[in-house]
Amino acid sequence: MPIRLDIVTPERLAFSDDVDEVVCPGVEGELGILPHHAPLLTTLGLGELRIRKGGEVDAFAIAGGFLQVRPDRVVVMAETAELGSEIDLERARHAREEAERTLEATYLEPADLARARAGLQKALLRIRVAERHRREGPRHHG
Amino acid sequence: MASQREIRRRIASVRNIKQITRAMQFVAASKLKRAQDATLAARPYSDKLDEVLADVAAVLGGEEHPLLAQRDGGRRCLVVFTTDRPLAGALNANLVRFAAREIVEHPGDLAVVAVGRKGRDALRRMRVPIAAFFLNFGDRPAFADVLPLARLITDDYLSGTYGRVDLVFPRFISTLTQRPELEQLLPVQPSDDTAGIPGNQFIFEPSPGAVLEQLLPRYVATRLYQAVLESAASEQSSRMVAMKNATENAADLIEDLTLTYNKVRQANITREMIEIASGAQAL
Numbered sequence A: 001m002p003i004r005l006d007i008v009t010p011e012r013l014a015f016s017d018d019v020d021e022v023v024c025p026g027v028e029g030e031l032g033i034l035p036h037h038a039p040l041l042t043t044l045g046l047g048e049l050r051i052r053k054g055g056e057v058d059a060f061a062i063a064g065g066f067l068q069v070r071p072d073r074v075v076v077m078a079e080t081a082e083l084g085s086e087i088d089l090e091r092a093r094h095a096r097e098e099a100e101r102t103l104e105a106t107y108l109e110p111a112d113l114a115r116a117r118a119g120l121q122k123a124l125l126r127i128r129v130a131e132r133h134r135r136e137g138p139r140h141h142g
Numbered sequence B: 001m002a003s004q005r006e007i008r009r010r011i012a013s014v015r016n017i018k019q020i021t022r023a024m025q026f027v028a029a030s031k032l033k034r035a036q037d038a039t040l041a042a043r044p045y046s047d048k049l050d051e052v053l054a055d056v057a058a059v060l061g062g063e064e065h066p067l068l069a070q071r072d073g074g075r076r077c078l079v080v081f082t083t084d085r086p087l088a089g090a091l092n093a094n095l096v097r098f099a100a101r102e103i104v105e106h107p108g109d110l111a112v113v114a115v116g117r118k119g120r121d122a123l124r125r126m127r128v129p130i131a132a133f134f135l136n137f138g139d140r141p142a143f144a145d146v147l148p149l150a151r152l153i154t155d156d157y158l159s160g161t162y163g164r165v166d167l168v169f170p171r172f173i174s175t176l177t178q179r180p181e182l183e184q185l186l187p188v189q190p191s192d193d194t195a196g197i198p199g200n201q202f203i204f205e206p207s208p209g210a211v212l213e214q215l216l217p218r219y220v221a222t223r224l225y226q227a228v229l230e231s232a233a234s235e236q237s238s239r240m241v242a243m244k245n246a247t248e249n250a251a252d253l254i255e256d257l258t259l260t261y262n263k264v265r266q267a268n269i270t271r272e273m274i275e276i277a278s279g280a281q282a283l
Helices: A087-102 A110-136 B002-061 B091-105 B117-125 B143-156 B210-282
Strands: A003-008 A012-019 A020-024 A028-034 A040-044 A047-053 A058-069 A074-084 B074-083 B110-115 B130-134 B163-173 B180-184 B204-207
Touching: A003 A020, A003 B002, A012 A047, A012 A074, A020 A040, A020 A058, A020 A110, A028 A058, A028 A074, A040 B002, A040 B210, A047 A074, A047 A110, A058 B002, A058 B210, A074 B002, A074 B117, A074 B130, A074 B163, A087 A110, B002 B163, B002 B204, B002 B210, B074 B117, B074 B210, B091 B117, B091 B163, B091 B180, B091 B210, B110 B117, B110 B143, B117 B130, B130 B143, B143 B163, B143 B180, B143 B210, B163 B210, B180 B210, B204 B210
Parallel strands: A003 A074, A040 B204, B074 B110, B074 B163, B110 B130
Antiparallel strands: A003 A012, A020 A028, A020 A047, A040 A058, A047 A058, A058 A074, B163 B180
């Protein structure tokens, strides 16, 4: 029995389809959801959300969100959600360099430091998801 | 009666105006399509967030978070959404009038946060205190664009500067109708937990309080984002209709002027004929 998964962001409905398994970046580690999971409401961290459907695996880079598991569906609400194929790798690399340069400065305001760190983490995540997508395409499991 | 040349010049200038209003009408129509799509696309997220908030609030009760707690007194903040640019029909005038009536009917300590240049300028002329203003959300506002606005309002609310925050924005109902509406933003009022399964059946990870802590700031930002989107869709549709009317009026005016022009021309010809005829007779 498949699970209905909706991924919504403030700007759009990013994904809506039946899948077999969802692995989410929970705040306290990865979280796998299979059919018939108990109702759950949790916050999600910055990370890679993987969807398995049949033998194919797709990955989203998501940031700042919630996961709601209901008997009839799984809903992911994220501030941003980008499919591996949608990520602009050049831009992500550029963002990483920029964040690294900022972090090399000798003194930073705490707010700037936090922003640069968050930017770096996000850029690294996007690069990871995008590169994996380029390397493997939608992955196939035997 | 004006001379032929003057009338001809007026016809040419009205024709130019008509070209411009017509172009603006088409530009607004295509932007409206996008703005409408964006408003619709944003709805699933905000509906879900509403639902989750209701689930959490059902478990926690009302007073678990400062953004939820009802307060007595304190300064009231109105966040007023208007357009940056003019020529959007009566949209801004209606909205400012609505906000002004709200201010007059509920006198008291009040400040306005203006989103959009037109509202800021109009309210400033009415001597309403403007605490802050945000401009240039543009035709395609992104969620990240509203975060500074959300942060400012949330921080001022938490620090006690405001006791209550309301939004005043044009609700996009249809291409022909946009209605000014008032919506309470803070303190947050969760809707009733009616959708789906009751909140107390959920497992909360790590805890209901922690989920709420993350949820509320996003909820505030989402409500603001929606108001920005509604406002953008209203602007384009109102401008499209206003420019359509202007184009039609220009066409009517051109028709009238052409008629007058022909009459003047005919009168001139007749007069010249009479002059020639009477001149010939005199010989």
